Amino acid sequence: MGEAQVPAPRTEAAPQASKGTVVVTTLASDSHTWNLVFLQLLIEECGYDVVNLGPCVPDEVLVAECGDLRPEMIVISSVNGHGYQDGMRVIPQLRARGPLAATPIVIGGKLGTDGGEGVDRTGELMAAGFDAVFEDGKDPIAAFHSFLAALPPAGARRPLPDPSRIPA
Ligand code: B12
Numbered sequence: 001m002g003e004a005q006v007p008a009p010r011t012e013a014a015p016q017a018s019k020g021t022v023v024v025t026t027l028a029s030d031s032h033t034w035n036l037v038f039l040q041l042l043i044e045e046c047g048y049d050v051v052n053l054g055p056c057v058p059d060e061v062l063v064a065e066c067g068d069l070r071p072e073m074i075v076i077s078s079v080n081g082h083g084y085q086d087g088m089r090v091i092p093q094l095r096a097r098g099p100l101a102a103t104p105i106v107i108g109g110k111l112g113t114d115g116g117e118g119v120d121r122t123g124e125l126m127a128a129g130f131d132a133v134f135e136d137g138k139d140p141i142a143a144f145h146s147f148l149a150a151l152p153p154a155g156a157r158r159p160l161p162d163p164s165r166i167p168a
Pocket of ligand 1: 029030031033076077078081106108110112114115134141
């Protein structure tokens with residue numbers, strides 16, 4: 001009889017606890033998908049679980065899924081040139097869904113067909129309810145990475161405003 005084979009002790013580090021769930025999605029008009037795969041891998045590397053809703057997501061599906069999942073953040077990607085219009089249409093619907101009123105929601109990619117020169121899409125999208133806009137041409141990945149690193153930990157979100165203190 002030979003010597004018993006003893007398995008080598010496991011030396012890998014214990015898996016890190018997830019920082020929470022992030023939803024990655026495009027909007028209804030946009031069928032591009034590799035942008036979503038890229039973002040999913042980036043966000044997973046930063047310690048989050050990702051639910052990737054895929055391309056051409058209808059507004060009502062996005063609102064329902066996010067309302068049910070209550071993610072730490074919603075990341076909208078658009079590259080077909082309709083991101084501004086799609087984003088302006090969907091953001092009030094997301095904000096109107098109670099649990100998502102204070103959820104960080106960002107949008108990025110190629111948001112128009114003009115390259116973004118001299119157009120204030122960022123200001124308008126943020127005024128409409130987005131927390132950040134990462135348009136191509138402005139080093140969006142580095143800026144997004146910093147935003148993600150600064151995201152408050154799960155359970156430490158901005159409190160919802162007290163409805164009694166909102167002016168009528
Ligand atoms: C592959 C491709 C397609 C494929 C998509 C297949 C698939 N399953 O994904 C098909 C053939 C279906 C397609 C269709 C169309 N396409 Co197309 N497509 C491309 C192409 C060649 C590559 C896109 C890609 O996969 N890139 C790889 C991924 C990883 O990178 P990315 O998409 O650029 O995303 C990066 C950034 O935008 C950014 N980003 C994106 N989202 C976000 C979000 C956040 C939060 C952040 C931080 C960053 C970020 O990060 C990503 C990684 O760097 C590009 C041209 C190009 N070379 O880029 C055109 C391109 C995107 N397509 C374009 C167009 C116009 C179309 C069509 C309208 C063409 C038509 N007339 O039918 C349709 C649109 C269909 C639709 N309903 O959306 C234009 C968009 C122009 C614009 N926005 O000004 C491009 C740029 C081509 C061009 N130069 O004109 N397309």
